[in-house]
Amino acid sequence: MDEKLMSYQVGDKIEIFVLLKAAEVRTAKNNKRYIAFTFEDSSGEMGGMYWDASEQDIETFKAGKVVHLIGKREEYQSKPQIKISQLRTPNVGEPSDPGQFVTRAPMKKSEMVDEINQVMFEITNPTWNRLTRFLINKHQADFFDFPAAKTNHHAFEGGLAFHTISILRLAHSVCNQYPNVNAPLLYAAAILHDLGKTVELSDPITTQYTVAGNLIGHISLIDGELVEACQTLKLDPSSEDVILLRHMILAHHGLLEYGSPVRPQVLEAEILHDLDELDASIMAIQTSLDHTEPGEFSERLFGMDNRRFFEFEGTKNHEQDTKKPEN
Template sequence: MDLKKIQFVRDISNNDEVLSIFSITQATLAQARNGPYWRLELSDMTGSIGAKVWSPLAQQFPEIAAGQMLAVKGRASTYRDILDVNIEHMKILTPEDESELDMGDFVAAAERHPDDMYADLLALCSSVFTHAPWMTFVQSALDDEEISARFKNAIGAKNVHHAYLGGLLEHTLSVAELCMKLCDHYPELDRQVLLAGAIFHDIGKAWELSAGLVKDYTDEGRLIGHINIGLEKVEPYLAASGLSIELQMHFKHLILGHHGQREWGSPVLPATAEALVLHYADNIDAKLAQLRGLFSDFEDGDTGWTPYQNTLGRFIFKPKMTPPEPNALAEEVFGTTAVTHSPEAFSDTSTPSGTPTTGEE
């Protein structure tokens, strides 16, 4: 079998022949009436798909482990709206085989380079922080070589959203920018503590989750969790920052409360305006990233339903979009000519006295 990657997960449809190489991200041996079978998750840079290896073929592979590379021949089929691959022939690749592959075909990554996103995050900090202790805290933490290296390469989640290299940084930058836009609309918010909370709310995921071919929880992640890990990693810089005890406590509250509900793993409930804003900004960015992934295979203009989403508890519909062209009747009806607005057209470009700008206007 040709070792070149010739077919990607995103291109597989019902009843397609599957003939390509994938990384194994999950492998479970189960028992059926006619013998043991393997349940696999096959992945590449475009996503993941389930697969099954039935007996007698399964009996030829007493051990299969996540992280191995697999050459597959089979056929895709749909059962209860879930696309799966029935594997007919397969080969576990040797390290020598793997050395011939372009591993970039197998590890999904953010569209933007992490260095560019990190530069944007630092620029946002430069435009917002005016209180010297906040500057000291954030800059010293972000300058830490281990923190910055892990931050740039970490995944944002195991499966649901931003589950690719650079995903954590992409999510963090998006949440931070969204929080600053909300500060523009609600000037009573403490913009500086909110930005600090947005930057570090998920930093513990850089230690909680492993990246690369296998995306899973580390021992530290399972035993401690990213909220506690994150606070541990930044605590030395927080203590040395010169921030008042009250500001340190508020910052910690934002980190501890950003999941929003105890049943979602939040040690405390958000009890300040800034904590509520961070929770909702975090939640909406994660949900919309999840929906972008669900609709990634839709062509422009396509509408339709996704399969049932367990994490959302519902089917999701992609509706037809409103045409962007100006309405010729707008001037007659509203007394003005309709235009296509960008989001910036709706933002208040005025800055309340004493409130730093974010550079977003």
């Protein structure tokens, strides 16, 4: 019973406790209802269909609950999935705490808090520093717990802060390489660019889009909060410093069709967009390759134009070679 969800291979029988990360009730062509599940434990997540779901099934197996799953790992359209044989709720004394089954960032929360706080001292422009501190403090409880997305990349507890820190580390490298880049502007925007996801998304366990997330989106949400913060802090929202910071956030998706109301028109905005894309892409590919055997192709990645990525033997060997010896 110590097996993890992602350790099972195609054809293996699965018997394990897992979290129902998502449970979407749908209707099949025969007008019978079924539940599209996303199962999760600390190793990752995998989908499965529960056919001919009764009213009691729909009421019992809701997102956020821990269940005992028996089934078989299969593959459908190059994606792993589970053929469900049996599903039940835990008995007394069996695992039932959802927090034991979520995937988490590879950094401790305290470490992420410390790293963000250290970067704050590098934001030497008073306007950018005050706005960044104000908004991070306002959303701190969720910022360090929420994922960076529902799916695709950094979709785990703490993923939002970890994604932000990854971009900040890349930004430091860029600023060291190109001294003329305005580092304080880039760092402030990197910290704030996805902060609206604390409003766009519901929670770190059964992550869904909120009404505000669906109707407004995280870019516009945090831009609105920036303007409100200016009023609270008695800053001029029409000043160049504020306009530049707002532009950085509004343009960070790069293209209008990707949700940005404007395209990057200052150097630092283009850099932030590029670093955001780079980190998201690397994380999405790495996450998939973590569950891909050497010599095989990964599942198709929706966020990467449905491409599959090849896991070669040298990758695993390189990971072993670069690991630091334990003390």
